[in-house]
Amino acid sequence: MEETILLVDDDAALLEVTSIVLSSEGYRVVTAEDGVEALKVLGRDNFDLVVLDVMMPKMSGFEVLKEIREKSDVPVVLLTAKSQSVDKVVGLELGADDYITKPFDTKELLARIKAILRRFGRREGESQAGVVRLGGLELDQNGYTVSRDGEAVDLTPTEFRILALLMNRPGQAFTRAQISEAVSTSSHYLASRYIDVHISRLRGKVERDPSKPEIIQTVPSVGYRAARPKK
DSSP: OOEEEHHHHOHHHHEEEEEHHHHHTTOOEEEEEEEEEEEHHHOOOOOOOSEEEESSSOHHHHHHHHHHHHHOOOOOEEETTTTTHHHHHHHHHHHHEEEEEEEHHHHHHHHHHHHHHHOOOOTTOOOOTTTETTEEEEEEEEEEEEEEEEEEHHHHHHHHHHHHHHHTTTTTEEEEEEEHHHBBTTTTTTOOOGGGHHHHHHHHHHOOSSOSSEEEEETTTTTEOOEEEEO
16 A cells, blocks of 8 residues: 655645655655645545645644644654754654755655654554554554544443454455454353444444444445545
């Protein structure tokens, strides 16, 4: 699965050139020309990394970074003015993962991006050290915790087992009987007829809008599945 990068800058020429370079390396690139647009894009898609200019109209990169850090730990690389060393300090204090000064060599930016992605090593829908991520939802199978956009979600043991089953196999449909068999324990058998009730309660806890589920999808005449990670 290709990694997705959000590139934010008010310089249209820079956006075009940098997008071409990153795309040629196999990345999916989404662009935004100001901070307001960037936050809207971040709210409706999932990204592996954000490249964010500091000096922009409407909202500065610092303001955007601050809002990002209130909801997400997605890696952020700041683009700073060469003469403004204070920007680098402020950016790092606000939670930036790296910075590069403008004007920059696209090869240097590419190297920084590759290094950060290797360090974070995150891809949605893949399990790493027991952690699975999907659409802002994070499930830690070792720590037995779940969080939504960085906020803890309290699940019952049965709800946790159902969610773990689905998230570990995104896109795969499970019948109610298969879910029941997979999550039942020697001390607790879950009848398949109760799966719908547990799914409804689970959606109420993990979906942004339970009436329009994005994580746990219904498969007509079959059962349920976790959504495939967005490309």
